[in-house]
Amino acid sequence: xxxxxxxxxxxxxxxxxxxxxxxxxxxxxxxxxxxxxxxxxxxxxxxxxxxxxxxxxxxxxxxxxxxxxxxxxxxxxxxxxxxxxxxxxxxxxxxxxxxxxxxxxxxxxxxxxxxxxxxxxxxxxxxxxxxxxxxxxxxxxxxxxxxxxxxxxxxxxxxxxxxxxxxxxxxxxxxxxxxxxxxxxxxxxxxxxxxxxxxxxxxxxxxxxxxxxxxxxxxxxxxxxxxxxxxxxxxxx
Amino acid sequence: xxxxxxxxxxxxxxxxxxxxxxxxxxxxxxxxxxxxxxxxxxxxxxxxxxxxxxxxxxxxxxxxxxxxxxxxxxxxxxxxxxxxxxxxxxxxxxxxxxxxxxxxxxxxxxxxxxxxxxxxxxxxxxxxxxxxxxxxxxxxxxxxxxxxxxxxxxxxxxxxxxxxxxxxxxxxxxxxxxxxxxxxxxxxxxxxxxxxxxxxxxxxxxxxxxxxxxxxx
Numbered sequence: 388x389x390x391x392x393x394x395x396x397x398x399x400x401x402x403x404x405x406x407x408x409x410x411x412x413x414x415x416x417x418x419x420x421x422x423x424x425x426x427x428x429x430x431x432x433x434x435x436x437x438x439x440x441x442x443x444x445x446x447x448x449x450x451x452x453x454x455x456x457x458x459x460x461x462x463x464x465x466x467x468x469x470x471x472x473x474x475x476x477x478x479x480x481x482x483x484x485x486x487x488x489x490x491x492x493x494x495x496x497x498x499x500x501x502x503x504x505x506x507x508x509x510x511x512x513x514x515x516x517x518x519x520x521x522x523x524x525x526x527x528x529x530x531x532x533x534x535x536x537x538x539x540x541x542x543x544x545x546x547x548x549x550x551x552x553x554x555x556x557x558x559x560x561x562x563x564x565x566x567x568x569x570x571x572x573x574x575x576x577x578x579x580x581x582x583x584x585x586x587x588x589x590x591x592x593x594x595x596x597x598x599x600x601x602x603x604x605x606x607x608x609x610x611x612x613x614x615x616x617x618x619x620x621x622x623x624x
Numbered sequence: 625x626x627x628x629x630x631x632x633x634x635x636x637x638x639x640x641x642x643x644x645x646x647x648x649x650x651x652x653x654x655x656x657x658x659x660x661x662x663x664x665x666x667x668x669x670x671x672x673x674x675x676x677x678x679x680x681x682x683x684x685x686x687x688x689x690x691x692x693x694x695x696x697x698x699x700x701x702x703x704x705x706x707x708x709x710x711x712x713x714x715x716x717x718x719x720x721x722x723x724x725x726x727x728x729x730x731x732x733x734x735x736x737x738x739x740x741x742x743x744x745x746x747x748x749x750x751x752x753x754x755x756x757x758x759x760x761x762x763x764x765x766x767x768x769x770x771x772x773x774x775x776x777x778x779x780x781x782x783x784x785x786x787x788x789x790x791x792x793x794x795x796x797x798x799x800x801x802x803x804x805x806x807x808x809x810x811x812x813x814x815x816x817x818x819x820x821x822x823x824x825x826x827x828x829x830x831x832x833x834x835x836x837x838x839x840x841x
Contacts, residue, residue: 491720491763514797
């Protein structure tokens with residue numbers, strides 16, 4: 388029998404190894420799987436490469452993982468946001484590496500990774516510092532830069548509901564990077580608010596087919612990141 | 625000695641109104657963070673415009689009432705928004721397919737500098753030690769059909785933002801179609817910069833003194 392539900396976030400992240408590349412969903416706090424990240428902080432894996440649009444806020448979630456010096460390198464499009472202090476401080480001290488990627492290129496590199504496409508050409512960033520040292524080519528009299536796919540050992544994703552096959556639906560703009568990250572990791576771990584029976588999710592409306600998901604963790608009441616930050620909370624509590 | 629008088633020109637709202645007037649009925653539009661966001665409230669009556677936000681929503685509505693904010697319904701500036709009837713959500717690769725596949729009609733962005741050949745710099749001053757962050761700006765200028773820049777004509781210290789050549793790192797090469805400043809509306813054409821309209825009290829010669837790049841009438 389297939390049942391991708393695991394009993395806890397702790398169990399779901401138990402085999403993450405030092406040096407792993409992990410994709411983490413979210414655009415700011417929308418779609419950020421805070422409980423999975425906190426379980427990873429407890430688990431202790433280090434020297435990680437994290438692929439995520441931002442670098443977290445305050446000292447919870449991704450920002451807490453970075454504050455605990457578990458991350459060697461961030462691959463992201465926008466490493467500073469409101470209340471984001473942890474990454475900027477470490478970056479300015481030279482203690483964390485940054486690969487800055489235009490947001491659409493980041494999404495497409497992840498999509499390509501999930502689709503078995505090793506690289507692609509795009510006009511985004513041509514003539515800018517972010518295209519330096521990258522191969523470029525002319526198509527129909529325009530210049531395009533080559534970008535390589537990104538794949539990961541693990542993906543952490545927040546969704547709204549899952550069934551035991553790992554089929555997923557999301558909530559509003561918290562969907563963002565989740566569906567593509569699910570496709571691009573060897574092991575995709577998803578935290579959901581609802582675990583439903585097979586058949587409860589309309590097959591016409593399933594956003595992520597279960598084939599892209601390996602583990603599902605039920606987190607009925609996920610933390611509200613902005614509230615934690617407003618309360619000055621830090622993980623571990 | 626004659627004191628050089630500074631002409632204020634259009635207010636920020638008036639600049640945004642000029643942009644809004646140029647957005648056609650039925651357009652799909654992406655508005656940058658900050659001043660460009662004002663444009664949404666100023667589109668003339670009778671036009672239906674659909675707003676795209678690159679974090680995965682087509683059909684973005686107004687800000688929610690106080691107390692009705694949903695942390696999972698936000699715009700690219702990470703502010704709470706609403707979704708209009710007929711709106712849809714999608715993931716990031718689809719969102720940037722809309723942008724990079726040239727499906728979005730108009731994008732309105734701010735600028736640090738615009739050059740006379742349409743080069744845009746709006747993401748970094750290249751300052752040593754600054755945290756570089758690019759977001760979706762490079763994708764938008766590379767993929768959206770029409771790029772409008774809305775910006776004050778000069779910096780706080782009086783330097784021209786419309787320059788012969790950008791000194792800041794580029795966002796895109798030859799991408800800007802039209803510039804809306806507090807002093808004028810300027811079209812970017814292959815032959816150079818052409819003044820389309822000037823704010824009340826602005827003369828062409830005054831405008832040129834405020835502009836590093838060569839202007840044409």
